[in-house]
Amino acid sequence: MNAPEALTELIAALRCLPGVGPRSAQRMTYHLLQHDRGGAARLARALDVALGRLTHCARCNNFSETELCARCASSQRDAGQLCIVETPADLNRVEQTHLYHGLYYCLMGRIAPLRGVGPKELQFDKLIARACDGQVREVILATNFTNEGETTAHFLAERLRAHGLAVSRIARGLPVGGELEHADTGTIAQAFQARQPVV
Numbered sequence: 001m002n003a004p005e006a007l008t009e010l011i012a013a014l015r016c017l018p019g020v021g022p023r024s025a026q027r028m029t030y031h032l033l034q035h036d037r038g039g040a041a042r043l044a045r046a047l048d049v050a051l052g053r054l055t056h057c058a059r060c061n062n063f064s065e066t067e068l069c070a071r072c073a074s075s076q077r078d079a080g081q082l083c084i085v086e087t088p089a090d091l092n093r094v095e096q097t098h099l100y101h102g103l104y105y106c107l108m109g110r111i112a113p114l115r116g117v118g119p120k121e122l123q124f125d126k127l128i129a130r131a132c133d134g135q136v137r138e139v140i141l142a143t144n145f146t147n148e149g150e151t152t153a154h155f156l157a158e159r160l161r162a163h164g165l166a167v168s169r170i171a172r173g174l175p176v177g178g179e180l181e182h183a184d185t186g187t188i189a190q191a192f193q194a195r196q197p198v199v
């Protein structure tokens, strides 16, 4: 006996979420329809509104309801520093340190040759144009320390330097509260390489 079409379609639709396979999609569907119809209606409305209203900020490429997001439009930020991150979540993490007062550019991804994501897909030209606005003094590469994040950083550093921009990379090392005994050797090696004079 075939399941109702609306049911199979919802299960199939939920599978567009990262990490959601057929079994969890089925579980989510039953949960929404059986136990949380209010939550399901809210989700449907929120998706509809978000798709209709959100676009990418013309300067930082992060999600925004306006052409320029509030941060890019603010006069309180240092327009001389541009920090490049992979995702809006990464941007929020840097912002939470309250140490950085410059502006951002959100790549919305990373170079991943195996998945067919290259400089063109990530619209590097848009980023280069943004970085060459005449105000940026330093570009800070804050992509992740994964293979793909490193590849992205190397590629970007080359392109940005070719345009005469000063480029820096966030340092690697031990986490706050980290103990050498429990850190992996790769992290300890990187912490040594990125050591700084004691002031």
Ligand SMILES: [Zn+2]
Pocket (backbone or CB within 6 Å): 057, 058, 059, 060, 061, 062, 064, 068, 069, 070, 071, 072, 073
């Ligand atoms: Zn912005």
